[in-house]
Amino acid sequence: MAPLDTPMPRSQSMSMASVFERYGLLVFLVALMTVAALASPTFLRPANLVNVLTIAAPLGMVVVGQTFVILVRGLDLSVASLMATVAVLATAFKATTNEAIPMIFIAAIALSAVVGLVNGWLVAKRNVSPFLATLAMMIILQGIRFAYTGGAPISTLPPGMGFLASGRIFGVPVNLITLAFLAIAFGIVLHRSRLGREIFMVGSNPKAAFLNGVAPDRVVILCYVICSVCAGIGGLFLLGYVGTVSNWVGQGYELDSIVAAVMGGVALTGGRGNIFAALLGVAVLVVINNLVLLLGFPIEMQLIIKGVIIIGAAAFYRTRLA
Amino acid sequence: MSAITVDLRRNRLMLSYLIVAVLLVVLAVAGGLLSDRFLTWRNIGNLFQQLIVLGMVSLGQTFVVLMGGIDLAIGSLVGALTVFLANFLEWRPDLVWLALPLALVAATAVGALNGLLTVVLRVHPLIVTLGMSSIIFGATLMYRKEPGGSVPRAFADIAYAKVGGIPFSAVVLVVIFALAGLWLQRTRTGRSIYFVGGDREAARLNGLPVDRIVVLAYALSGLCAGIAAIFLTARTGVGDPRIGAALTLQSVTPVVVGGTILAGGRGGVLGTFLGVLLVTMLNSLLNFVNVSSYYQWVIQGLIIIIAVGIHTTRRR
Numbered sequence: 001m002a003p004l005d006t007p008m009p010r011s012q013s014m015s016m017a018s019v020f021e022r023y024g025l026l027v028f029l030v031a032l033m034t035v036a037a038l039a040s041p042t043f044l045r046p047a048n049l050v051n052v053l054t055i056a057a058p059l060g061m062v063v064v065g066q067t068f069v070i071l072v073r074g075l076d077l078s079v080a081s082l083m084a085t086v087a088v089l090a091t092a093f094k095a096t097t098n099e100a101i102p103m104i105f106i107a108a109i110a111l112s113a114v115v116g117l118v119n120g121w122l123v124a125k126r127n128v129s130p131f132l133a134t135l136a137m138m139i140i141l142q143g144i145r146f147a148y149t150g151g152a153p154i155s156t157l158p159p160g161m162g163f164l165a166s167g168r169i170f171g172v173p174v175n176l177i178t179l180a181f182l183a184i185a186f187g188i189v190l191h192r193s194r195l196g197r198e199i200f201m202v203g204s205n206p207k208a209a210f211l212n213g214v215a216p217d218r219v220v221i222l223c224y225v226i227c228s229v230c231a232g233i234g235g236l237f238l239l240g241y242v243g244t245v246s247n248w249v250g251q252g253y254e255l256d257s258i259v260a261a262v263m264g265g266v267a268l269t270g271g272r273g274n275i276f277a278a279l280l281g282v283a284v285l286v287v288i289n290n291l292v293l294l295l296g297f298p299i300e301m302q303l304i305i306k307g308v309i310i311i312g313a314a315a316f317y318r319t320r321l322a
Numbered sequence: 323m324s325a326i327t328v329d330l331r332r333n334r335l336m337l338s339y340l341i342v343a344v345l346l347v348v349l350a351v352a353g354g355l356l357s358d359r360f361l362t363w364r365n366i367g368n369l370f371q372q373l374i375v376l377g378m379v380s381l382g383q384t385f386v387v388l389m390g391g392i393d394l395a396i397g398s399l400v401g402a403l404t405v406f407l408a409n410f411l412e413w414r415p416d417l418v419w420l421a422l423p424l425a426l427v428a429a430t431a432v433g434a435l436n437g438l439l440t441v442v443l444r445v446h447p448l449i450v451t452l453g454m455s456s457i458i459f460g461a462t463l464m465y466r467k468e469p470g471g472s473v474p475r476a477f478a479d480i481a482y483a484k485v486g487g488i489p490f491s492a493v494v495l496v497v498i499f500a501l502a503g504l505w506l507q508r509t510r511t512g513r514s515i516y517f518v519g520g521d522r523e524a525a526r527l528n529g530l531p532v533d534r535i536v537v538l539a540y541a542l543s544g545l546c547a548g549i550a551a552i553f554l555t556a557r558t559g560v561g562d563p564r565i566g567a568a569l570t571l572q573s574v575t576p577v578v579v580g581g582t583i584l585a586g587g588r589g590g591v592l593g594t595f596l597g598v599l600l601v602t603m604l605n606s607l608l609n610f611v612n613v614s615s616y617y618q619w620v621i622q623g624l625i626i627i628i629a630v631g632i633h634t635t636r637r638r
Contacts, residue, residue: 075448128630129584131392131448135571136623143619151616255452268446300467303460311453315443 025264025280032287040294048290050173054166056286057175058083058238059256060279063264064179064186065230066257067278068223071190071203073270074123074130076227078137079257082115083235083250085141090161090236091154091245098160105236112232113225115141120221138254146247155244165240175237179279182230187275199223204271259306260285263313285309335590338581341632342596346603353607360610369606370492371482374553375400377495377598379573381502382433382546384594387577388506389539390519390586391440391447396547397570398458399432401563403551405462408471408561415474426548432458433544437537455570462563469562473555481556491553498549503591515539519586575622576601579629601625 036043043049062079069076086108093100093107115137122133167174190196198219201209206216231253238250264281266273288309292302353360379396386393403425410421432454439450483490506512517525518535526532550569555561576597582589601622608618 122627126631128627132574132578132584132626132630135574136626138623139571139619139626140623143616143621143623146616146619147614255456258449258452262449268449298464300460300463303456303463305460307453307456307458307460309453310456311439311443311445311450314445314449314453 025277025284029280029284029287032284032291036287036291036294039291043290043294050168050171052286052290053176054173054241056282057173057179058165058234058241058250059253059260059286060179060282061182061234061237062231062250062253062257063260063278063282064183064275065227065234066261067264067266067273067275068186068190068199068230069130069227070258070261070266070268071199071270071273072220072223073203073206073268074220074223075134075258075268076119076224076231077131077134077254078115078119078141079227079231079234080250080253081138081141081145082112082228082231083238083253084245084247085145086111086232086235087239087245087249088145088149088154088247090239091156092148094156095158096156098158100158101160101164104158104161105233108232108236109229112228115232116225116228117221119228120224123224124217124220149245149247151247153244153246157240157243161236161240162243163240165237175241178233178237182233183275183279186226186230190275195219195222200271202271255310256285256306259310259313262310262317265317267317268314281313335581335588335593338632339593339596342580342593342600346596346600349600349603349607353603353610356607357610360607365606367484367487367489369602371489372602372606373598374491374495375550375557375569376572376576376602377499377595378546378550378553379569380576380594380598381499381591382543382550383573383577384580384582384589384591385502385515385539385542385546386447387574387582387584388519388586388589389515389536390522391437391536391539392451392574392584393433393436393540393543394448394451394570395432395436395455395458396543396573397566397568398455398462399429399544399547399566400551400554400569401566402458402462403429403548404555404558404565405466405471405561405563407551407555408473408559409466410471411473411477412471415477418474418477422552425552426545429544429548429551430541431544433547434537434541436544437540440540441533441536459563466561466563469560469565471561473559478556478559481553494549499591499595506591511535511538516587519588521587572601572622575626575629578626581629584630 033043062083066076066079089107089111090104093104095101095104119130119134119137122128123130126133164174164178169177190199198209198214201212201214202216202219209216209219234253235250239245242249260281261273261278262268262281263284264274264278266278285306288305289302292305293299350361359365379400382396383393406428407421407425410424411418414421436447436451436454439445439454440447443450481491485493506515514525514530514535515538517528517530518532522532525535551566554565558565576594577589578584578597579600580589580593580595580597582593604621604625605618608621
C-alpha cells in the first residue's frame with residue numbers, strides 16, 4: 001500500500017488531458033494575438049506588451065493560489081478583499097524608507113496566512129461551503145479595512161514598493177520575475193511533490209484519499225493558506241503599481257482569477273488542472289482586455305466579453321473532458 | 323425509517339425557525355432598551371417599508387437555492403431594471419402600465435436564460451450566473467454609466483403608500499411570501515423544486531421534468547428581482563446601474579440565516595422571511611446605536627458563518 005509513491009494511471013490520463021488543454025488554449029492565445037496585431041499596430045510594440053504583462057502579474061499571483069483552492073473543490077471569493085486589506089496594512093506602517101519593505105512583506109504574509117487558515121478551517125472542519133465561508137470572509141475583511149481607514153485613500157509607501165511593482169531589471173518587469181518565481185515554486189509543489197499528489201487525490205476523491213492515509217482536512221486547509229498568501233503577495237504588488245490604497249484595490253480579482261483558472265482548464269469539480277495552463281488563462285484574459293481598448297471599444301465591453309468567455313470556457317471544458 | 327428522517331428534518335427546520343424567531347425578539351427587546359424610538363410605530367413602519375427589496379431578492383434566491391442552484395446575477399439584473407424603468411418613465415411618464423409588465427417580463431426572461439444556460443451547457447450555476455452578471459452589468463454600463471432618469475409621482479407613491487396604516491410594500495411582500503410558501507408546499511410543481519434540489523438524479527429517474535423545473539426556479543428568481551427593482555426605482559426615483567451590486571450577496575444571507583441549506587432540497591420561505599426581518603432589524607438597530615456601516619459588514623459576515631455553523635452539519 002504505497003500508492004502515493006507510484007503514479008496512478010488516472011494521473012497519467014489527467015496529464016494527457018491537461019496537455020491538450022494547454023495547447024488548445026495556446027492556439028487560442030496565438031490567434032487572439034494575431035487578431036490584436038492585425039487590428040492595431042500598437043499591440044506588438046514591446047512597450048505595449050511589457051505593459052500588458054505588468055498589469056497581468058498581480059492577477060497571475062492570485063490565480064496561482066486560486067488554482068490550489070479550486071483543485072480541492074473549493075473557490076476563494078475573499079482574495080480581492082484580502083488584497084485590499086493587505087494594501088491597507090502595508091500603508092499602516094507609515095514607512096517612507098525601504099527598510100520597512102521586509103517588515104511589510106512579513107506582516108502581509110502573516111495576515112494572509114491567518115485569513116487562509118480561517119477560510120480553510122471553516123471549509124474543512126466546520127463543513128461550511130467554500131462559497132459562504134469565503135464570502136463571509138470577504139465582507140468581514142472589507143468591514144475591518146474600512147473601519148481602520150474610515151474610507152479615505154492612503155498613499156504613504158516606501159518608494160521601493162513602486163519599483164517592485166513597475167520597475168524593471170534588464171528590461172523585464174520585476175513583478176513578472178516574481179510571478180515566474182512563485183509559479184515555478186508552487187508549480188513544483190503541485191505537479192512534482194508528494195503534497196501535490198495529495199492535493200489532486202483529495203480533489204478528485206476525498207474518501208479515497210483518506211483511505212490512502214491522506215488527511216483531507218489538512219490538505220484543504222493548506223490549499224486555502226497557499227491561496228491567501230498568493231493573494232496577499234499579489235495585493236502588495238498591485239498596491240505598488242497603483243500607488244495609493246483606495247480600499248477597493250483588487251476589486252474584481254476574485255471573478256477574474258476564477259475566470260482565468262477555468263479558462264486554463266482547472267475543473268471546478270476539483271482534482272484536475274495545471275498552474276501554467278491557468279496562467280495562460282490570465283494571458284488570454286489580459287490580451288482580450290487590451291484588445292478591447294486597442295480597438296477603441298468602450299471599456300465596459302470587457303465585462304461583457306469576460307462574461308461570455310467564462311461561460312463559454314466552462315462549457316467547452318465540460319463537453320471536451322466530461 | 324424514511325418517515326423518521328423526514329420528521330427529523332422537519333424538526334430541524336422548525337428549530338432553525340425558532341432560533342431566528344427568538345433572536346428577533348431579543349433584538350426587538352434590545353432595541354427597545356437601547357433607544358426609546360426603536361419600538362415606535364413610526365420606526366416599525368419604516369422598517370417594514372425597507373423589507374420589500376431585500377425580501378424579494380431573497381425570495382428569488384430561495385427558489386434557486388432550494389432547487390440546488392445559486393443565482394449571482396440578481397444584483398446586476400436589479401440594477402439594469404432600475405436603469406430601464408427610470409429612463410423609460412422619464413421618456414414616457416404616462417406609460418407606467420406598460421413599463422412595469424415589460425420590466426417583469428424582461429426580468430423573468432433573463433432568469434429563464436440563466437436556467438437554460440445551466441441546463442443546456444451543464445455548467446456550474448455559480449459560473450453561469452457570475453458570467454451573466456458580468457454581461458448584464460457591462461451592457462447596462464454601455465447604455466448609462468451614471469445614475470439618471472426620473473419617475474412620475476404616481477409611480478413613486480407605490481414605495482410609500484400605506485394600506486390601513488401598514489406600508490403597501492409590506493403587504494405585497496407578505497402576500498407574495500404566503501403564496502410562494504403555499505405553492506412550494508401544496509402543489510406538485512412546487513414540491514418538485516425540493517425534490518430536484520434534494521437529489522437531481524433521483525428526481526430524473528422518477529420522471530420529473532428536471533430541466534424545466536430548473537429553468538422555472540431561475541425564472542422565478544428573475545421575476546422576484548423584477549418586483550424588487552420596481553419598488554427600488556419607486557423609492558429612489560432614479561436608475562442606477564450599480565445600485566444592485568451589493569444585493570447579490572445580501573440576497574444569500576437571509577436564505578442561509580433562515581435555515582435553507584445551500585446544497586438544496588431543504589429549507590423554506592418562512593425561514594427566508596424571518597431571515598430578512600432579522601437582517602433588516604439588525605441593521606436598523608445598529609444604525610440606531612450609531613455603529614458604523616463598516617462594522618455592520620463585519621457583523622453580516624459573522625452572521626453568515628454563525629448561521630451556517632448552526633444550521634449545517636453536512637458537507638456541501
